[in-house]
Amino acid sequence: MLEYVILGMLIEGPMSGYDLKKTIDSTVGFFYKVSFGSLYPALKRLAAKEWVTVTEMEDSKNKKLYTLLPVGKEAFLIWLAGPLELSRNDHLSKIFFFDYLDEETRQRRLTEYQSKLEGQITQITAVQQIVSGELQNMPNPENYHYRVSVLTYGLEFYNMEKRWVQAIQERNDH
Amino acid sequence: MLEYVILGMLIEGPMSGYDLKKTIDSTVGFFYKVSFGSLYPALKRLAAKEWVTVTEMEDSKNKKLYTLLPVGKEAFLIWLAGPLELSRNDHLSKIFFFDYLDEETRQRRLTEYQSKLEGQITQITAVQQIVSGELQNMPNPENYHYRVSVLTYGLEFYNMEKRWVQAIQERNDH
DNA sequence: GACCGCATGTAACTTGTTACATGATTAG
DNA sequence: CTAATCATGTAACAAGTTACATGCGGTC
Numbered sequence: 001m002l003e004y005v006i007l008g009m010l011i012e013g014p015m016s017g018y019d020l021k022k023t024i025d026s027t028v029g030f031f032y033k034v035s036f037g038s039l040y041p042a043l044k045r046l047a048a049k050e051w052v053t054v055t056e057m058e059d060s061k062n063k064k065l066y067t068l069l070p071v072g073k074e075a076f077l078i079w080l081a082g083p084l085e086l087s088r089n090d091h092l093s094k095i096f097f098f099d100y101l102d103e104e105t106r107q108r109r110l111t112e113y114q115s116k117l118e119g120q121i122t123q124i125t126a127v128q129q130i131v132s133g134e135l136q137n138m139p140n141p142e143n144y145h146y147r148v149s150v151l152t153y154g155l156e157f158y159n160m161e162k163r164w165v166q167a168i169q170e171r172n173d174h
Numbered sequence: 175m176l177e178y179v180i181l182g183m184l185i186e187g188p189m190s191g192y193d194l195k196k197t198i199d200s201t202v203g204f205f206y207k208v209s210f211g212s213l214y215p216a217l218k219r220l221a222a223k224e225w226v227t228v229t230e231m232e233d234s235k236n237k238k239l240y241t242l243l244p245v246g247k248e249a250f251l252i253w254l255a256g257p258l259e260l261s262r263n264d265h266l267s268k269i270f271f272f273d274y275l276d277e278e279t280r281q282r283r284l285t286e287y288q289s290k291l292e293g294q295i296t297q298i299t300a301v302q303q304i305v306s307g308e309l310q311n312m313p314n315p316e317n318y319h320y321r322v323s324v325l326t327y328g329l330e331f332y333n334m335e336k337r338w339v340q341a342i343q344e345r346n347d348h
Numbered sequence: 349g350a351c352c353g354c355a356t357g358t359a360a361c362t363t364g365t366t367a368c369a370t371g372a373t374t375a376g
Numbered sequence: 377c378t379a380a381t382c383a384t385g386t387a388a389c390a391a392g393t394t395a396c397a398t399g400c401g402g403t404c
Contacts, residue, residue, distance in 0.1 A: 098320035
């Protein structure tokens with residue numbers, strides 16, 4: 001996934017590995033972490049696949065500029081148009097670049113994602129029902145407070161996501 | 175971290191690898207995924223460290239029961255009492271087992287986590303201010319809708335977490 | 349001269365995924 | 377009898393982390 005995030009960042013213009021890290025940290029950094037140990041090998045792989053080109057700068061410091069090639073941009077757009085997955089912040093990495101995607105696919109993916117969220121909410125609600133039933137037959141239900149709280153978390157998390165997706169879909173800016 | 179989740183699950187009583195997976199899937203499964211390919215090697219490591227014992231069952235099916243040893247429980251409690259980290263669902267895995275932790279450490283860790291959340295909120299709010307300033311000098315700010323939305327997501331996510339931690343800390347059950 | 353920020357990279361290690369291999373038992 | 381579920385495990389691969397190594401340029 002890092003490879004695609006890099007490609008996405010290079011759409012705006014060529015950058016060095018060092019600058020890429022700074023850009024990633026300051027934009028998607030709060031949910032997606034990069035280290036140089038993963039960034040440089042990723043750039044090497046992208047260059048090997050010929051999705052980007054490397055230009056060595058002569059401004060001392062042996063800086064290298066990475067430029068996105070058309071094939072790379074195509075690969076990026078294919079990734080971008082793919083379905084939004086529930087876990088691992090895959091969806092946020094994609095949605096961050098959604099301005100590059102056509103409106104139709106965008107709406108389709110967001111609506112599709114909404115259904116996935118609803119599925120999760122239904123599932124957790126069902127589990128919650130069972131658990132709260134079982135809890136009533138327990139001698140000391142207060143001993144399960146935190147276990148139950150984590151279920152509540154799940155519900156609140158997915159509901160928050162649902163509200164958020166709805167809002168961005170309707171382009172409610174405030 | 176999987177090792178600690180396993181230990182936590184074994185507090186309730188001995189289990190097989192297969193049952194462990196089912197238990198994990200149905201409790202913390204919505205944010206923590208396990209596969210047999212990671213579970214069995216983890217059990218092997220735990221047995222090698224002598225944190226659990228293995229008992230081979232003769233009820234056919236060559237089932238193996240894993241039993242938590244006192245040393246293992248100690249290791250688990252040390253992990254459990256450690257600080258709650260912001261990312262990677264580390265905090266949820268820990269809070270799920272918080273019923274096993276003493277009230278003092280519990281409150282300390284939750285309050286500490288609240289501060290971390292507030293730090294994140296402050297940070298994202300600052301970035302949001304800068305971005306919305308920059309956006310006013312742009313010819314077409316609507317082209318950055320989704321980029322900005324991801325920032326809003328961050329804010330809503332951390333605020334949701336804050337409310338949730340507050341609620342569980344005050345033990346508001348509904 | 350020391351230290352910080354810029355700048356690139358490698359190596360060992362950790363962790364997890366996917367796919368495969370095997371085999372027993374149970375319900376239709 | 378056959379499909380699903382129970383049950384354990386390995387091997388190849390993927391991805392990322394941490395620590396280390398190197399060196400330039402500017403500033404206090």
